[in-house]
Amino acid sequence: MQAKRPGNRKIIDVSHHQGEIDWAAVQADGVHGAFIKVSEGIGVTDAKFAANAAGAKKAGLTVGFYHYAHPERSEAVAEATFFASVVRAGQAPDFPHVLDVEGAAGVIGADKLTAWCIAWLEEVERLTGHPTMIYTGASFAKTYLGKPLAAWPLWVAHYGVEQPMANATWSAWSVFQFTSNGHIKGISGDVDINAMEQAFFDAYAARTAPHPANQANNVKIIVNGKLAAYGRLIEGRVYLPLRQLGDALGVPVEWKAAEATPYVAGRIVTNFKLIDGVTYLGVRSAAELLDGKATWDNETKKVYFSLAPFATNA
Structure with a gap:
């Protein structure tokens, strides 16, 4: 796994926990994009999804949507169907749809969880016609997520380090969440801050010209x-x-x-x-x-x- 570097794009991820967000101020503080929580499990829609999606888009940010999974409670196809139904009511994202898998999801074991993730990712791609990717913690990836998932890009979390822990499935990350205690203008309190690889950003933000150094x-x-x-x-x-x-x-x-x-x-x-x-x-x-x-x-x-x-x- 590579270390983050100055050429990475600054990306945040938000949910209802951040409350009201001044998206124009966020953009002015050097943030290039945002992942926005859409849903959780089955039947739970984030209260700020619609407002955050509209606000981030209006401010000119490159946007992605994510779903917090509960494989320990629900079937993958059911959660994928719910996520897709909520996304249809929102604005179109730029980045791939994200499966957030962590925490209690590990109780079903590595093999079953890997299969569950594949089923969700493939079903969301089928339902939405949009690419998908995975968010998880560095230790969780190493313990529970098997090699077949290498077909999808990785968004990995590991705080307080310049280079996230390695795992046997992915050789590189596309997005690296390196702190949960970041401070950005326009947001009261803490917010997650991520480094995104320039090539990944360019691939999903076609309206944005490539970085001059790349x-x-x-x-x-x-x-x-x-x-x-x-x-x-x-x-x-x-x-x-x-x-x-x-x-x-x-x-x-x-x-x-x-x-x-x-x-x-x-x-x-x-x-x-x-x-x-x-x-x-x-x-x-x-x-x-x-x-x-x-x-x-x-x-x-x-x-x-x-x-x-x-x-x-x-």
């Missing part, structure tokens, strides 16, 4: 005349984030956790790269896979992607 992410992917994502230059080849390409083209993208392999419209994806928890595919490979066309403009460093009609596999 030119590897400076390839714009243009789909139907609109900026859909930022690609990466790796060893002279352009790679694009698979999930964002699928979203822009209206093509379903899914992970089959048992195989640790992504599929696009039912077609298996090979030669992909996992970078900071994001799946990247070479532009040429993506075009061949989708029966599409990709054009590289060397002067503007843009890739123009178009898709021809094709039959999806069952």
Whole structure:
């Protein structure tokens, strides 16, 4: 697991515990994004979800939603269905939907909990058409969350350290919650503060230009005349984030956790790269896979992607 570094983006996570939030003041204090609690278990909606989602979006922050799980009480599909039903009433998030798994969830044991998490993640992706990820504590991840979950990005909590504890499932984190006692203008009392990897931020905040110091992410992917994502230059080849390409083209993208392999419209994806928890595919490979066309403009460093009609596999 890597240590946090100055180039990471500052992200907070909030719930009703933070009370009324002045989101404009939060944004002015250097916060780039926020994860907002949506729900817990079955039947519990966070009282500030709607207000926080609207306020954070209005302030121009990049936003994600999370669900606090109770695997010791409920079935995964039931909790996923409830979460999805609440999210539909809120504003669309930017970051992946988050499964918050910790605490009493461990009583069902590592194998059952790993399977429970996979079921929730896959069902939420199916119901919402939006990617998912996992939040947990560093020690909890090491003890209870098995290798099949490596297919999803990790948001890990470990306080008072620069580098979170390692585990056997993930080699790197996408988001690192390093304190629960942070202070941000616009919020009364303590708030969790997180470091987010720049590449992860860029992948889900396409409206935000890449950090000037990170030119590897400076390839714009243009789909139907609109900026859909930022690609990466790796060893002279352009790679694009698979999930964002699928979203822009209206093509379903899914992970089959048992195989640790992504599929696009039912077609298996090979030669992909996992970078900071994001799946990247070479532009040429993506075009061949989708029966599409990709054009590289060397002067503007843009890739123009178009898709021809094709039959999806069952």
